[in-house]
Amino acid sequence: MLNVMTVDVEDWFHVQAFSHIYPVSEWNSQRTRIIANVIKTLEILHEHRAKATFFILGWVAQRFPEIVALIHDRGHEIASHSQYHRLVYNLSPDEFREDLRQSILHIEQAANVTVRGYRAPSFSVRPQQKWIWTIFREFGIEFDSSVFPVMHDTYGTPSAPRFPYKVKVDEGSSVLEIPPSTIRWAGMNVPVAGGGYLRMFPYWFTKRAIRKLNSEGHPAIVYFHPWELDVHQKRLDAGLKSRLRHYTNLSSFESKLHRLLAEFEFSTISDVVIGGKKTVA
Ligand SMILES: [Zn+2]
Structure with a gap:
């Protein structure tokens, strides 16, 4: 079964865990590692x-x-x-609209493409932000991957659906929501296939979780960041929780990603979820 692989392209100083150390005004003066890390990502894929x-x-x-x-x-x-990796629930509708507009402009200019999908920094979309779906439609966004159906201190909507679903915007138009994969365990949704969770759980656990999702007819929705392949990045003393989230098992992630890509087949959201290879409820 084809699964979905997603990559969040940001540099080491963009991440939420370090946003108090590196505000946007500091980004231009940081030593970027993004080019090498994206090239490495592309080579592995x-x-x-x-x-x-x-x-x-x-x-x-x-x-x-x-x-x-x-x-x-x-x-x-x-x-x-997004444009500046700000948490969506901290933005007004107008601020969100402007951030989305700028990001689409720069991305489309860079590669002569049409942007149809969005993922919020740190999955920071909450159900009360109903305006977000209307703004997505204004900009031609057809799919979103920002509503994580888990319990977490900075994001998550535990009651949200676990599998791709349509959010109706108005008569005849909707946005497809693509939640990152979870499994049910002890009455809870447990995130299994991305970021710190993918790094912290042993490979056999990830493999078993994806097998289980596939056996139930669902593609896994996996995500990672190019900086997770960069063992030589600058190590920051940013507090215990942030350090744990950012650096745990960084050294073993590359081999874990290789195993995952060798054992399962992956493609894009458009291919797997939208392109008819997997029907949406
Ligand atoms: Zn991000």
Whole structure:
């Protein structure tokens, strides 16, 4: 069964865990590692003949348009990860609209593509932000991957559906929501296939979780970041919780990703979920 691979394209200093140390005003003066890390990501995907949906930060597309062009040239899907990596639930509708507009502009200019997908920084979309779906439609966004049906201190809506579903915007138009994969355990949704969860759980657990999802007829929705392949990145003393989230098992992630890509087949959201290869309820 084809599963979905997604990559959130941001540099080491963009992540939420370090946002108090590196505000946007500091980004231009940081030593970027994004080009090497994206090239490494592309090489690994190519080695396993896998395609992925890349959610790209607009700031990255603006500063390094060649990265977007390179990802596009390799046949992957291009989508938005916002312009400045701000949490959506901290933005007003107008601030969100402007951030989305800028990200789409820079990404589309970089690679002559049409952006149809979005993922919020740190999955920061909550059900009370009903305006977000209308704004998505204003900009032609057809799919979103920002509502994580889990319990977490900074994000998550535990009661949200676990599998792709349509959010109706108005008569005749909707946005497809693509939640990252979870399994049910002890009455809870447990995230299994991305970021810190993918790094912290042993490989056999991830494999078993994906097998279980597939046996129930669902593709796994996996995500990772290019900086997770970068063992030489600068190590910050950003508090215990942030350090744990960002650095745990960084050294073993590359081999885990290779095993995952060797054992399962992956493609883009458009291919697997929208393109008719998997029907949506
Ligand atoms: Zn991010």
